[in-house]
Amino acid sequence: MSSLWVVPFLLLLIVSLLEGTLGRPFYPLPSKADHKNKEPLQAFRPYNIAHRGSNGEIPEETTAAYLVSRAIEEGADFIETDILASKDGELICFHDVTLDDTTDIADHKEFANRKRTYEVQGVNVTGSFVVDFTLKELKSLRVKQRYTFRDQQYNGKLSIITFEEFIAIALDANRIVGIYPEIKNPVLINQHVKWTNGKKFEDKFVETLLKYGYKGEYKSKDWLKQPVFIQSFAPTSLVYVSNLTDSPKILLIDDVTMPTQDTNQSYWEITSDSYLEYIRDYVVGIGPWKDTIVPPENNYLAPPSDLVAKAHAHDLQVHPYTYRNENQFLHLNFHQDPYAEYDYWINKVGVDGLFTDFTGSLHQYQEWTTKSSQEDKRASNLLHKISFMISSYNGV
Structure with a gap:
């Protein structure tokens, strides 16, 4: 077997072993691992947030996307997930409210009569909804890659996981x-x-977090031990959970054409100074779609808006989404170079965290630039010492 195929083959084998038993949690719940003396969360540079895991490589929100040689091993500071609920009230990790696009439900004839039409954010949507299936039924499905231009070899091999897993x-x-x-x-x-x-x-949702020890204000001792950000597009949900937990929260912000899910407020309302001043009592930051911060024109970047500066003036962090390596997602300014995009957003726009589908790329960029920065600093200090020595010598 060629060495080029060894890693993918081993990964596929591990995935099949981990996911092969229907409905069985891979990890003991609660976890019995020793959590003492671990390397701490880095806090000196923007957070690397693994958007649904390293889903640029492996189907989103699966064990493999988060763990097996992917998001965590590739350097993620945070692993991100969407939480929905099954018919029997179990919390699962899944993005879409319907199962049609990212699972093999079309192959399950026993579920052919489960199609429904529900109103979702003011729009009638037809499909097989997560809320109409029990956890056992959901565990019988297998997920697939969302985008056809991404690696398809893991399709049908991975299951939906629970929030606890x-x-x-x-x-x-x-x-x-x-x-x-x-x-x-x-x-x-x-x-x-x-x-x-x-x-x-x-x-x-909050009961589950508290059950596993997630608590504490941002950067408190408890938080640093088990860091968490709670995010939502629904402002009233964030206000509600503020009465249940002091863990930090992030208000997600959609496209300028999309009103909020629950309060029907416009983008312009929720990004106004008065609203940011109000919401800062409940959240530590915002998570806007990146194109609302720097709107593109004909796939070129226009001048950035003042949203980041405005948020920072209200002491709010900014964690935009989503950064992807593929050419169809990169604006032409970056010349097909995801590192150039990271550089722009971190050093020009000044964001505090980035949701990325390619955790390894962001980590490599940050490691490389951090190392370069440290080397530049050492070189500058050396030049300063040499200059001082020369000036001292000339003064003798």
Whole structure:
């Protein structure tokens, strides 16, 4: 076997072994790993946020995308996921409210009668909705890569994972890795999934975080031990969970044409100074779509807006999404070079974290530039010493 095929082959073998048993959690819950004396979370440069794992390489929000030689091993500071709920109230990691685009549900004849039409953010959507399936049924499905131009070899080999399995992946890492879960489509979830004692989706979400020790204000001792950012496009959800946990929260911001999920506010309302001043009591930052910060014109970047500066003036972090390596996602200014895009956003725009589909690329860029910066500093110090020696000599 050619050495070029050894790594993909071994990864595929490991994936098949890890995911092969239907519904079985790969990690013990709760995690029994020793979490002491781990390398701490880095805090001297923008956060590398693995958007749904390293999903540029492996189907999103799966064990393999987060762990097996991918997001965590490639240097992610945080692993990100979307949280939805099954019909029986179990929390799962899945982005779409329907299963049609990223699973093999079309091959499951037993679910052929599950198509429904629900209103989602003011639009009628037809499909097989997550909320109409039990966890056991969801575990019987296999996921596939979202984009056809990405690697397809893992299609049909990976299962949907639960929120608890996701947490265990982070806790079992050999260094401190933060989690970045999203309260996804809470209006839809609360309409279709019911818990006992009048509890809501948000209650179940926070209960799970607290169960596994996630607590504490941003950069507190507790937070640094188990870092977490709670994110949502729904402002009322973030305000609600603020009464349940002091963990830091991020308000996600969609395209300028999209109103907020639950309050029907416009982009311009929620990015105004008055609103940022209000929401800062509940969140530590915002997560805008990057094209709202620097809008493109004919696939070239226009001058950046003042959103980052405005957010920073209100002491809010800015974590834009999503950075992808492929040419179809890179604006022409970057000449097909994702490193050039990272450089622009980190050093020109000045963001505090980046959601990326290619964790390894961002990590390599930051390692390379950090090393170069340190070398430049050492060289500058040496030149300063030489200059001082020369001036001292000339003064003798």
